[in-house]
Amino acid sequence: MKKTISVVMATCIGIFLCMLDTTIMNIALPAIQKGLSVNLPDLSWALNIYTILFATLTIPLSKLAERIGINRFYLVGLITFAVGSLLSAFATNIVSLDIGRAIQSIGAATVFPLSMTIGISTVDTSNRPKVIAALGVTQGLAAALGPVIGGIVTQFLSWRWIFLINIPLMMLVLLLVAFNLSMNQERNAKPIDLQGCILSMVTLFSLTLLLVKGREWGWTSLSSIFLAILFLAGCATFILVERFSKNPMVPLDLFKNRQFVGASVAIVLSNLFLVGVTVILPTYFTNIQQKTELAAALIVTPITVMIFVFSPIAALIIDKVGARIVVLLGFMLMALGYAMFFTINLYNSLEIFVACITLGTGYGIIAGPITVLAAADFTGEKLNSSQSVAGVLRQVGVVLAVAIFVTNLYSGLATAKVSSVKFASERIQRLAIPQKQKRVMLKTTQKAISTGKTHQKFPTDHFSKKERSAIINTSYVAAISRVLSPSSSEKIQIMTQVKQKVGTALTKQNHNINAAISEIQTKSEGYFTDAFKLLYRNTLPFLFVAILSSFIFPAFERRQKERQ
Numbered sequence: 001m002k003k004t005i006s007v008v009m010a011t012c013i014g015i016f017l018c019m020l021d022t023t024i025m026n027i028a029l030p031a032i033q034k035g036l037s038v039n040l041p042d043l044s045w046a047l048n049i050y051t052i053l054f055a056t057l058t059i060p061l062s063k064l065a066e067r068i069g070i071n072r073f074y075l076v077g078l079i080t081f082a083v084g085s086l087l088s089a090f091a092t093n094i095v096s097l098d099i100g101r102a103i104q105s106i107g108a109a110t111v112f113p114l115s116m117t118i119g120i121s122t123v124d125t126s127n128r129p130k131v132i133a134a135l136g137v138t139q140g141l142a143a144a145l146g147p148v149i150g151g152i153v154t155q156f157l158s159w160r161w162i163f164l165i166n167i168p169l170m171m172l173v174l175l176l177v178a179f180n181l182s183m184n185q186e187r188n189a190k191p192i193d194l195q196g197c198i199l200s201m202v203t204l205f206s207l208t209l210l211l212v213k214g215r216e217w218g219w220t221s222l223s224s225i226f227l228a229i230l231f232l233a234g235c236a237t238f239i240l241v242e243r244f245s246k247n248p249m250v251p252l253d254l255f256k257n258r259q260f261v262g263a264s265v266a267i268v269l270s271n272l273f274l275v276g277v278t279v280i281l282p283t284y285f286t287n288i289q290q291k292t293e294l295a296a297a298l299i300v301t302p303i304t305v306m307i308f309v310f311s312p313i314a315a316l317i318i319d320k321v322g323a324r325i326v327v328l329l330g331f332m333l334m335a336l337g338y339a340m341f342f343t344i345n346l347y348n349s350l351e352i353f354v355a356c357i358t359l360g361t362g363y364g365i366i367a368g369p370i371t372v373l374a375a376a377d378f379t380g381e382k383l384n385s386s387q388s389v390a391g392v393l394r395q396v397g398v399v400l401a402v403a404i405f406v407t408n409l410y411s412g413l414a415t416a417k418v419s420s421v422k423f424a425s426e427r428i429q430r431l432a433i434p435q436k437q438k439r440v441m442l443k444t445t446q447k448a449i450s451t452g453k454t455h456q457k458f459p460t461d462h463f464s465k466k467e468r469s470a471i472i473n474t475s476y477v478a479a480i481s482r483v484l485s486p487s488s489s490e491k492i493q494i495m496t497q498v499k500q501k502v503g504t505a506l507t508k509q510n511h512n513i514n515a516a517i518s519e520i521q522t523k524s525e526g527y528f529t530d531a532f533k534l535l536y537r538n539t540l541p542f543l544f545v546a547i548l549s550s551f552i553f554p555a556f557e558r559r560q561k562e563r564q
Contacts, residue, residue, distance in 0.1 A: 007180050008123070014173050015111070018107075020142040021050060021166070026146070027293050055207075056201050061077075062113040062387075065110065071182060074181070077106075078177065080107035085167060085170070116135055119132075120375060129315065150162055151282070151294045155292060155293055193245050197249055200249055206228075206231040208396070210224060250388075263323075264390070266327050266366055270334070273334050273338070273359075274334075276404075276535070279401070280406075280409065282300060311365075311367045323553040324555060326369050331546045334359055340354065340358060373553075409531065413528065413531050420449045423520065428445070428516060
């Protein structure tokens with residue numbers, strides 16, 4: 001019993017770290033960018049290479065593990081992940097960071113599916129749902145906790161620690177595995193489906209690369225079109241090859257099981273909608289509301305708490321009410337959460353808290369059961385294959401979320417910038433100030449809007465000493481010219497009056513300019529906020545489709561279960 005607990009704990013930690021590193025980097029990007037003196041497009045490769053290789057290599061590496069020995073290969077994967085984490089932590093430039101992340105992703109593509117297989121196969125059939133539920137909860141928690149842990153670590157330590165925290169945990173897993181798993185397993189003597197292996201890698205690589213870089217390249221660019229064609233052709237060829245293969249990379253029989261198909265769809269959609277909030281919303285709070293990374297991360301923490309609470313509960317009650325009802329309820333709550341994010345005031349902490357709880361509860365209700373359902377009643381090779389496919393689909397959900405939400409967000413932000421500049425131009429033109437000053441003010445405002453720094457502090461006094469002196473001198477010359485042969489005392493009196501008059505006029509102008517700046521900032525912030533909120537409104541129809549997808553699961557047959 002003690003040995004079983006140790007193995008399950010080790011696999012949970014392994015899964016947690018693999019999934020954590022898919023989202024932990026996002027919130028630390030500004031700190032890494034500054035630390036390595038690199039531009040954001042180049043840095044994005046360090047983020048994307050992990051997701052791309054993770055999704056691409058999961059199935060081939062899990063098959064290779066069967067040939068070498070799952071437990072033995074698992075150790076190799078753990079060491080690879082730890083080495084990649086270490087290289088990433090001590091990276092001195094973007095190239096070394098990319099290499100570290102690539103090695104880390106190879107380890108993750110090994111550790112993730114094998115953690116599921118080892119964890120499930122360690123227990124007997126009666127305890128299997130509990131273990132699968134624990135592994136499923138771990139996956140959901142890791143994906144949701146990524147931005148939170150990333151924010152805390154970056155603010156209190158440094159960005160390098162988002163990789164270094166993996167090392168002691170991986171060492172613990174290595175010890176637990178080394179002392180509790182046999183390294184003398186029987187190897188699968190069946191030959192690897194080389195054609196299927198190559199086709200699966202080409203297909204998944206083209207899909208993930210397209211989703212990751214499509215917005216930057218343009219969805220209708222030659223590169224994007226080529227990748228789309230390559231994905232479709234690869235997918236069709238892969239299915240054809242696997243159908244006639246004696247030792248398929250992915251047994252197509254898996255998809256004859258409605259429970260597995262339903263779980264596969266739910267895995268993609270639930271992770272898509274989760275990441276759409278846990279990654280995008282902290283970006284809004286840091287960039288628009290100027291909150292710290294830690295504060296932004298903590299705001300979405302209620303999502304994680306609800307996942308932790310409801311995932312195990314839902315996984316255990318699924319036998320009482322059936323998969324269809326549980327998944328249906330989960331997606332309905334996620335849809336309600338999205339509706340809240342669109343309608344609430346994003347400056348109201350209580351409203352955000354309620355929306356996060358609703359979304360987290362919905363995802364939690366789905367996360368526990370779908371891991372159990374994806375395992376179905378498979379054993380042996382089919383169990384290993386089902387978990388590999390589930391792992392890939394989870395990554396596809398994450399990549400889809402980034403592709404869809406970031407693409408639409410960029411479009412929305414571009415519109416918000418145009419609207420903000422238009423409003424600023426109209427508001428500045430109404431000011432009673434010289435045209436030269438209007439042009440300077442508009443240029444400064446446009447720069448602030450284009451960089452998203454609508455909340456930057458502007459000086460409250462918009463006239464320099466030199467400008468004030470020039471205005472006073474001009475006014476004094478005009479005033480003194482109206483007096484014939486003024487005496488010295490009259491000149492002093494006129495200068496005093498001019499200074500008072502100019503001072504009053506400039507104070508009024510400063511007040512008007514500051515009021516205009518405040519209006520422009522408020523209006524611009526409103527436009528940018530709407531760009532984020534519209535993401536959630538526009539996603540609601542797809543959540544309705546997700547709700548309908550719950551009917552893929554077979555109807556719950558209570559009477560039949562009672563008769564049995």
